[in-house]
Amino acid sequence: MLHRKLKSQYIIEQNDMELKPEILAKVKIFILAGPQDRFTEEEFEVLKSFVDNGGSLWVLLGEGGENEFNTNVNFFLEQYGIYINSDNVIRPHYYKNFHPKECSIGGGVVCESMWRHILKQPADKVDYDFSDEKYKLHFQYPYGSTLNVSDPANVLLTTGPVVYPFNRPLAGYYCNEAKGKILAIGSGYMFHDKYLTSYKTNDVILEYILKLLATNDIQFNHLDFNDVELNDNKTFTDIGFIADLPKACLIDSIGSEIPADFKKMFDMSLCSLSNRLLKDVINTYQQLNVKYEPLKIIKPQFEIPLPALQLATFPPIFSEPAAPPLELYDLDEIFSPPRSQLANMTGQCLQALQSSKNPRKPPNLKELENYIKECARITAIINEQHDMSPREILNVVAHQIVTYRPYE
Template identity: 40%
Template structure:
């Protein structure tokens, strides 16, 4: 593997220079996590690594700046430098992960919101298992929102990849591991979603910004402006997932967009109205349960006589029904006498514990069941087998013709003659004897010559 060049190297080629930022505690670097991607790029690209603050001297001569999951805050000067880099024609790729800004402790949305993109503090989870065990390793089979992406993916698929028909269900099935969703508004365009099998369902996970977009106002158009790609998962192009599904094709498509490839063209109808679902926030029930509040329901006016607020009939003690109870005794012909307490009798469900006189006797385990076989029969020679067979089959009368048939067939099996017969030939005594006679005649011919 070729060593990664430092940003201070001379003779930089603006068209073929890509910088991976490593100054914000990124989880992946080209030497650790992105090795396969670095090997793929080193043939046509000059791959650089930035370990200092993002400044003008770092971005000079750079064609694409990649932010692979920044986990620290950007300063105001760094944002200004990145915007100037975009205005001068540079391109930007932002990769993030589950939890968004909150999970990565960064402020990248401050830059992206100006272009109509923001990253949510959520996580994409597949609702049922398919191929990948972890629920956050979300396999998306129907996540393409723009027919232009699907068309380009189909061309790359047929021209550069043949992978045992794994792309039969969709032209761009990709695995989206440990990622977050995006909020996308004009002038940005959502091109990939989480699909229908994930939660949140049908939410944008990849967005593109093109300054030459015809939807932008004339005053905001910039022929020299740079393009932006935002992807909600930093693991998509990692070594563990780059060669899975169509992730490598996805990288080629995004690279073509950033380079302004003339063959990359989005469908205008899908760009105007992508098929995405609305994002619904739900309350955090666990947190709300710990923070109880008084109900704000309006109450009725309190009467001047507060005794009306009490209902004495609910728990009152009255003897009004005593005459009716006494009359019921005579009607039922039951002797009237004061109630007596019936002494309860409790039955013990188990006998009382007693001290054991003899130690408990446990049943021993049975002997292991070994397969029985005759050692003499297993290790005896062919001659011994033939002798035993001859003792079993003694020719004596006409009724023993079946023994002769059995004797010849068993001799053929012992001497391995049966296996030498041609396919389709019956394994009976006549064919075995015919086979032996043919071999004897051949042997005599050879000796006669």
Template identity: 40%
Template sequence: MTPKAEAEEQVSQGAMTSILFDETKSEQFRVLDQYRSLHGQLGTVLPVEINKEEICDEALKSARVFILAAPREKFNQSELDCLKKYVDGGGSLLVMLGDGGENQYSTNINFLLEEYGIMINNDSVIRTHYYKYFHPKECHLPNAISNQTLIGALPHTSGGKKAARSAFNLVYPYGATLNVAKPAVPILSSGHLCFPSCRPLCALYHKQGVGKIAVVGSGHMFSDSYLDKEDNGKFKDVLFTFLCTDSIDISYMDADDIEVSDYYMVPDTARLAENLKVSLNAPQDIPASYMDLFDFSLTSINTNHFLEAKNSYELLGVKYEQLKLIMPEFETPLPALQPSVFPPTFRELSVPPLELYDLDEAFSSEAARIAQVANKCGDNDLAYFISSAYEILGMNAGNSTNQKGEKEMLYSMALQIASFKKQGQTPLDIF
């Protein structure tokens, strides 16, 4: 029975009926963005849905496969308990991440995976030799399949399983390695051409009567950019056949024979080289004082060679006298430097604004000024003469001449003259 037919049979029996992608943890890969091709291919097997609510039992009720495509937020305790209950109840969980592991993605999915013998490391897989792909993190993996059962699920060639394994190549872009322990089984290996070498890249977990877990260290494998490269599409078919159906059973026969190297942390040799330590060769007989182990002759100060230095004056014909300080003379082959900018030009001060004063008007008496106005006026300038005289005498202080007519002005001046006449003053002395 094909995977599609078996999935349709489970749907007809009212079992878990959909493939559910989670998007509540800011996943890096989304169904309608980076996984469009995967969405179209999975839709022919089971309906594909998106979970945008909190992870709970009700949300996972109808999910045949629940996919976490590189989550970038932490899970709370209730969500982790819900996922564990989902797996123990027969559900299938697919977890994908990327290079850098939990530190890069700020998640805590390892807290759940470690209970099943799987952990995603905080590292990156790179290819040590250039082949076919430009970026070192786009790793081309020949003979990456390491589990006998998975090899049996691959389409056979005329040469049998061995030929199918050698012809099965993958591209593993921007991914991390895994740590796998029983009961989980690694199914992909980085091989000898990548670093870290011979480390698990994908692991499966399945126990009779319990659900399934698949962990892939690179979520980019199934993105639109890499799904059609090499045999990534075939590996996707085998992986989802394992998750959606019961036609593939993990083989533990060759689990101990998988060529997997220990995970060694490489020291930072460049930093260690900068901190050189002095190595002391201990003599055969260790002296009583540890200070005898040090040689101070190169940096010591003594007068052992004073006599030889003094005799050298006679040999060289130099007068023996006290040394004098010779002032050094510094020659400057180039002229003195000058700033490569123009001196600032300040704007000259403007000429002070001198007002033009009419000296006759400024220093003449009021009687003389009234006489000057009278000489300028004729018979028709009576109104002008009255307003000018009114202004010269200072009668318009606080009032505007436009508000009074000539008659009012004459009346005001007459009142002033009358009031001062009572005091025995002349009219011009009044003002």
């Protein structure tokens, strides 16, 4: 689609040869769309002469910058205050596109005359009353990187306050007195067919850029770049690289100067494996008359302290816990009334006498004394702490019976 759009207005030619002055002599716009090779010093001189003579140069890269595309185009752009970083632009949360690197940027057109012109065109706009109308514009910036822009160049597009890193340049523009122009954008994918057909703002930005580079109808002034909010470029630690090369302690570095490249602080030799003694080791086999053959794996034998576990067919039966070691009590003896206890005691004694072989044999005096004492204990005549003889117990009982005699 981009080719058809350009072909309708311009004559398009593709150059695969080395850059020479005669090639760019009849060219108005020279586009470097994702160069994947390094330029020579002579080619940079040709580009510099092309811009100084009023030509327009358009540079497009993508995520990763120079490192990803294996080019040195920044060496040329730095002369004009433009540098394409080797980073990525990411949308922190989901919005429209599925991939986080397909960024939908709002408020990223910071050149005032540019966003006022785009607002008049059929672009994608947000129906919301913003304090600054430039936030109504949304354009797609997929798989791109940020730029560093300084004088004499100016910023046309930024990441805005939503896309990370925040408020970083995306497009740098330079124009000299001879109307020679350089435009560098960190993403060439924003003019892919997918984004030109689905998003009108990208199509409008493309037409604006072509008009800016091909003609002199668009002129900027210092007021167009007054309200540009930019944040400093911040670098973060390469956590993945440091995790692969751990250092046990950094105490030795106290008091010493830390190098500018922090990667030099890691000792790579600690993880190296030298084969310089391999030849001597092989010769030792011959000296010892040992056959040289690859080492065999020795299967280790582990001592298992417990047998292997097996699934039980039936659930295990656990034994009931033992009874608690409590003192035994005769509940009948404790809770029965005194009359029942006396009857049980008398019945036991009579049963013992009846079961004897000689019923006429006189009772044992010792058993009789125990019977009297037990009856006295049941009837509370004596306490368990006091020990009285059977005669004294009978005396106490006789005195109590006498007191019950009726008066005449």
